Amino acid sequence: MKPKVAPFPMARLRRTRASGALRALVRETQLSAEDLIWPIFVRAGEGIEEPVPSMPGVVRRSVDRVADAARMAADLGIPAICVFPYTGPESRTEDCAEAWSPDNNANRAIRAIKAAVPDMAVMTDVALDTYNINGHDGFVENGQIVNDRTVDALVRMALAQAEAGADIIGPSDMMDGRIGAIRRGLEEAGHQNVTILSYAAKYASAFYGPFRDAVGASSALTGDKKTYQMDPANSDEALRLIERDLDEGADMVMVKPGMPYLDICRRVKDTFGVPTFAYQVSGEYAMIQAAAGHGWVDGEKLMIESLMGFKRAGCNGVLTYFAPEAARWLRR
Numbered sequence: 395m396k397p398k399v400a401p402f403p404m405a406r407l408r409r410t411r412a413s414g415a416l417r418a419l420v421r422e423t424q425l426s427a428e429d430l431i432w433p434i435f436v437r438a439g440e441g442i443e444e445p446v447p448s449m450p451g452v453v454r455r456s457v458d459r460v461a462d463a464a465r466m467a468a469d470l471g472i473p474a475i476c477v478f479p480y481t482g483p484e485s486r487t488e489d490c491a492e493a494w495s496p497d498n499n500a501n502r503a504i505r506a507i508k509a510a511v512p513d514m515a516v517m518t519d520v521a522l523d524t525y526n527i528n529g530h531d532g533f534v535e536n537g538q539i540v541n542d543r544t545v546d547a548l549v550r551m552a553l554a555q556a557e558a559g560a561d562i563i564g565p566s567d568m569m570d571g572r573i574g575a576i577r578r579g580l581e582e583a584g585h586q587n588v589t590i591l592s593y594a595a596k597y598a599s600a601f602y603g604p605f606r607d608a609v610g611a612s613s614a615l616t617g618d619k620k621t622y623q624m625d626p627a628n629s630d631e632a633l634r635l636i637e638r639d640l641d642e643g644a645d646m647v648m649v650k651p652g653m654p655y656l657d658i659c660r661r662v663k664d665t666f667g668v669p670t671f672a673y674q675v676s677g678e679y680a681m682i683q684a685a686a687g688h689g690w691v692d693g694e695k696l697m698i699e700s701l702m703g704f705k706r707a708g709c710n711g712v713l714t715y716f717a718p719e720a721a722r723w724l725r726r
């Protein structure tokens with residue numbers, strides 16, 4: 395549909411921009427705290443809130459500090475928290491067995507959040523990278539990332555998360571067939587209402603750099619992730635991946651990274667009309683914080699403008715490290 399415009403001066407498009415009240419009335423997109431999913435990093439130990447140097451304002455929390463964070467988020471109206479574990483070299487192995495341990499730090503954090511704030515939706519990360527000795531999302535055999543054996547492990551990992559009380563399973567590994575396998579596993583185990591938010595269109599991106607520091611994967615990672623994550627040049631392929639994952643039982647889909655891929659968000663929403671999310675990833679956060687830290691940009695305004703962009707591009711919500719700060723800003 396082409397917007398109608400009368401000839402000047404019958405139409406003066408500045409009329410509806412002339413005051414704050416008019417601008418509010420004609421605003422096409424709303425941003426609220428309910429649109430936000432807050433990713434947090436958890437780690438072993440006690441009483442620890444350790445800053446992540448490449449992500450100013452973000453910390454790694456020991457599990458005993460997670461309940462307080464969840465209560466704070468709930469008070470701000472944030473509906474969901476996504477848990478990412480930091481693992482030191484000592485908990486990384488070739489068989490990644492810690493990934494499906496019921497008592498790994500991620501699963502303990504899930505239980506802590508659900509105990510403190512039962513209404514908070516808890517999202518997980520399903521991928522082997524935080525437990526893998528080589529930092530990859532899948533098992534490596536003879537220098538190759540192997541698909542099907544990885545999928546079996548991912549199912550075990552997802553089931554352990556569902557057992558711990560997760561509401562939203564977030565496979566971020568980009569193996570083929572994992573959504574169907576996880577969905578079947580959840581149904582068979584009686585977790586009919588556990589949802590899957592598939593990282594369906596996840597690109598092989600340099601914007602993940604600070605995250606890999608945060609979870610301890612940077613020094614572990616050998617090579618790159620281009621045989622499983624997408625080529626940033628591709629758009630049609632994203633639609634095929636989304637369709638495939640929806641067919642396999644994904645309830646919601648995600649595009650990642652966010653800001654450089656808003657065209658993908660819009661295509662996904664227009665094509666499928668399904669709950670669509672974007673991940674404003676660590677590098678996007680770090681860029682804004684770094685520029686703001688130098689006084690080169692207004693960080694708060696940039697934060698809100700960038701989040702509004704996701705909503706305008708058709709996203710239902712955004713995973714963002716800014717979640718608490720943005721929710722505080724929106725409340726004012």
Ligand code: PBG
Pocket residue numbers: 519520521522523531566567601602603604605606619674675676677
């Ligand atoms: C791992 C995973 C990554 C992110 C989320 N899950 C990193 C990667 O794929 O290397 C990145 C998130 C961010 O950069 O904020 N499976």
